[in-house]
Amino acid sequence: MTHIVPEIRIPAGGLLDWYQQSRRDLPWRQPGVTAWQILVSEFMLQQTPVARVLSIWPDWVRRWPTPSATAAASAADVLRAWGKLGYPRRAKRLHECATVIARDHGDAVPDDVDTLLRLPGVGSYTARAIACFAYRQPVPVVDTNVRRVVARAVHGRAEAGPPSATRDHADVSALLPGEEAAPQFSVALMELGAIVCTARSPRCGLCPLNECAWRHAGYPPAQGPARRVQQYAGTDRQVRGRLLDVLRAKDSPVTGAELDVAWLTDCAQRDRALDSLLADGLVTRTTDGRFALAGEG
Ligand code: SF4
Numbered sequence: 001m002t003h004i005v006p007e008i009r010i011p012a013g014g015l016l017d018w019y020q021q022s023r024r025d026l027p028w029r030q031p032g033v034t035a036w037q038i039l040v041s042e043f044m045l046q047q048t049p050v051a052r053v054l055s056i057w058p059d060w061v062r063r064w065p066t067p068s069a070t071a072a073a074s075a076a077d078v079l080r081a082w083g084k085l086g087y088p089r090r091a092k093r094l095h096e097c098a099t100v101i102a103r104d105h106g107d108a109v110p111d112d113v114d115t116l117l118r119l120p121g122v123g124s125y126t127a128r129a130i131a132c133f134a135y136r137q138p139v140p141v142v143d144t145n146v147r148r149v150v151a152r153a154v155h156g157r158a159e160a161g162p163p164s165a166t167r168d169h170a171d172v173s174a175l176l177p178g179e180e181a182a183p184q185f186s187v188a189l190m191e192l193g194a195i196v197c198t199a200r201s202p203r204c205g206l207c208p209l210n211e212c213a214w215r216h217a218g219y220p221p222a223q224g225p226a227r228r229v230q231q232y233a234g235t236d237r238q239v240r241g242r243l244l245d246v247l248r249a250k251d252s253p254v255t256g257a258e259l260d261v262a263w264l265t266d267c268a269q270r271d272r273a274l275d276s277l278l279a280d281g282l283v284t285r286t287t288d289g290r291f292a293l294a295g296e297g
Helices: 010-021 036-047 050-054 057-063 069-072 075-082 089-104 113-117 123-134 144-154 164-177 181-193 238-247 256-260 267-277
Strands: 283-285 291-293
Touching: 010 181, 036 050, 036 057, 036 089, 036 123, 036 181, 050 057, 057 075, 057 283, 069 089, 069 113, 075 089, 075 238, 075 291, 089 123, 123 181, 123 291, 144 267, 238 267, 238 283, 238 291, 256 267
Parallel strands: none
Antiparallel strands: 283 291
């Protein structure tokens, strides 16, 4: 494996001091939050802004504080509680994950990355985030924000380019301080990317890093084509959301005609969205041809 040595190191002291003073007061970072509750926050935060997760996470973990409590809920109740967070397959995977942890791991979230990676819905980032944030292990935790800070501060590039787990983990591993400080360093690096070194308008005047290769180089622009902003209006994702809204609002199966009114713009698109919800197991068809949330048919 090629080990990439960073061009500039990020000194831990200044970053950790800045984090102590400037970090957001997020509820899943409070003392006493369990590994399961951190796992729930990580599922919710995948592709979803913090503000939206803040509106759901506290009630969720009060209602279902453990894997076994979550597993005992119906898949439909979990999908309802997920509400408008988006990407509802995550809710189904979280329910499956709870079931596996309750059944196979004594209701305790595993603490090693390899076992975490075998859980439903847990990928490379999430496994390392849980090992680091819940169990204080010195593993590299690499999300979009961390990749951007490393690209700029260490490599002098405006953007991180395509992800590569091997290269990204090696990059961040090379920056981690000693084992004690590594978990705090990881969360501080992530926080820096989230609130200071943002994608569109980095606030370099507030940055705790004395050295930054990109700033030093005079902020050279990104290479390659500009990134496209993801649209939502008119996409199949929006149609799937509308169909799920109809089903969430009912506690019994609905007819195809009741679903039809959710999206009148394009019937073929509506049918395609419904087929994909059925294929994902988020929606089921009852024996009499009606539709319901998973587990309620
Ligand atoms: S100096 Fe600016 S570009 Fe460099 S890491 Fe800090 S915020 Fe990002």
